[in-house]
Amino acid sequence: KAGVTQTPRYLIKTRGQQVTLSCSPISGHRSVSWYQQTPGQGLQFLFEYFSETQRNKGNFPGRFSGRQFSNSRSEMNVSTLELGDSALYLCASSLTGQGPSYEQYFGPGTRLTVT
Amino acid sequence: QQQVKQSPQSLIVQKGGISIINCAYENTAFDYFPWYQQFPGKGPALLIAIRPDVSEKKEGRFTISFNKSAKQFSLHIMDSQPGDSATYFCAARDDRGSTLGRLYFGRGTQLTVWP
Numbered sequence: 001k002a003g004v005t006q007t008p009r010y011l012i013k014t015r016g017q018q019v020t021l022s023c024s025p026i027s028g029h030r031s032v033s034w035y036q037q038t039p040g041q042g043l044q045f046l047f048e049y050f051s052e053t054q055r056n057k058g059n060f061p062g063r064f065s066g067r068q069f070s071n072s073r074s075e076m077n078v079s080t081l082e083l084g085d086s087a088l089y090l091c092a093s094s095l096t097g098q099g100p101s102y103e104q105y106f107g108p109g110t111r112l113t114v115t
Numbered sequence: 116q117q118q119v120k121q122s123p124q125s126l127i128v129q130k131g132g133i134s135i136i137n138c139a140y141e142n143t144a145f146d147y148f149p150w151y152q153q154f155p156g157k158g159p160a161l162l163i164a165i166r167p168d169v170s171e172k173k174e175g176r177f178t179i180s181f182n183k184s185a186k187q188f189s190l191h192i193m194d195s196q197p198g199d200s201a202t203y204f205c206a207a208r209d210d211r212g213s214t215l216g217r218l219y220f221g222r223g224t225q226l227t228v229w230p
Contacts, residue, residue: 004158033217043159043204043220056217090158092218098210102147104218106158 002027004093004107012113018079021110023091025072031097032074033104034066037088046089049074050097078112086114118142119207121221128228134192136224138205141186145207149218150179150190153202162203163190195228202226 005024013019025032034046045058049068066076072093078085088111092104121138128134138148147166151159165172165179165188172179178191192199202225206218 006158042222043218045217045219048217056214058217102208102210103149103161103164105161106151108156108158 004091004105006089006091006107006110008110009108010111010113012115013081014115015081015083017081018077019081019112020075020077021089021091021112023074023076023093023107025074025091025093026105029093029095029105030072031094032068032072033092033094033097034074034076035090035092036060037090037109038086043090046076048097055097081114083114086112088112117222118219119205119221121205121224123224124222125225126227128195128226130195130197130228130230132195132228134195134199134226134228135189136203136205136226137187137189138207138221139185139187140207140219142207142209142219143186144209144211145219146210147208148179148181148188149206149208150177151204151206151220153204153223159204192226195226197228197230200226200228 007022031050033048036044048056052068063079068074088109090109092106094104149164150162152162153159163174163177176193181188202223204223205221
């Protein structure tokens, strides 16, 4: 079974621009969570989607948004990029995101650099 | 506020030795405790996980010990190998409605195993 895939793997953007990152979960998984990883803050939860609905959101500004499609693929968008948004953005998929079938599997991440 | 506290920040172990990483938490609603292994340039990989009704779980050279009363859990890597050199993260889940699909991560432990 194919793992979680994320595209693009690397991205360089300029301050003020916007960016869209994509995540394809493991086949059959319906929950997708997004995390931001930085050396200073570690792994920070952004949001989680299940069946095209955002169920949970972390403490990030409204510039960070996401969505999920009917095939469970997910995208996250960051508008008006700031230097501090430079990070590894990780997507994790899970069967349902809750209950016993909870294991979260991570993709390789998208390395975003804002200049 | 860090919900899961992890120590040490870095660990150096000789090949064949035992690596021990500790985590502590306060939220008694946490009901699932995974450990992830992350190599540079990769996403975190699920290593082993435990639920609070079990005090120990072993998979190969990796063992989780769980102390519910002390609200602590630890990862033991037996017969540590240079290939185990990576960053290890502990995490915890609170399966209530407001925190669905979210893992709370420790800050990570960078393990180096000397040959």
